[in-house]
Amino acid sequence: MKEITCKKCKFSNDKNASYCQNCGLSLKNKSLKKLIKSFNFNNVAGLGQKGVSIAPLAGMQKVSNLKDNHIKLVKKAHSLEDGTWYCPYCGYRNKTMTYECSNCLKPKP
Ligand SMILES: [Zn+2]
Ligand SMILES: [Zn+2]
Incomplete structure (x- = not known):
């Protein structure tokens, strides 16, 4: 596959594209995972404070x-x-x- 199809708008982007050239959605899973990871970490920290x-x-x-x-x-x-x-x-x-x-x-x- 040479192109990355945007999950959101189905636009076919260059395989090196980091963001959808049509709607701007991030095409790199790594950066997305990073965001989710940091978000979860904050949540866990909050829960810990609640428990203690x-x-x-x-x-x-x-x-x-x-x-x-x-x-x-x-x-x-x-x-x-x-x-x-x-x-x-x-x-x-x-x-x-x-x-x-x-x-x-x-x-x-
Ligand atoms: Zn798109
Ligand atoms: Zn004590």
Whole structure:
């Protein structure tokens, strides 16, 4: 095959063409795969952040103009409505029935 047929508009392009000369669609699969790969990577990174819960205490301790009750939450275990609690030492989100942090093994305050 000397020519590459555009998948989108069926225009026959030169085999060395990177883009369809008619509609501009990329004809090189490699560049397309690269795009998809980078896109998926970002998605995976986002999902990872969602799965690993990090208490907001790390930022709270650094930011000085926060409300007092937020700072108190940092000093105590940050218990949430669903029963889980944030470890004040490492920020790990623990399940209801644990009495020590599952991540750093320090006792719940
Ligand atoms: Zn085309
Ligand atoms: Zn911990």
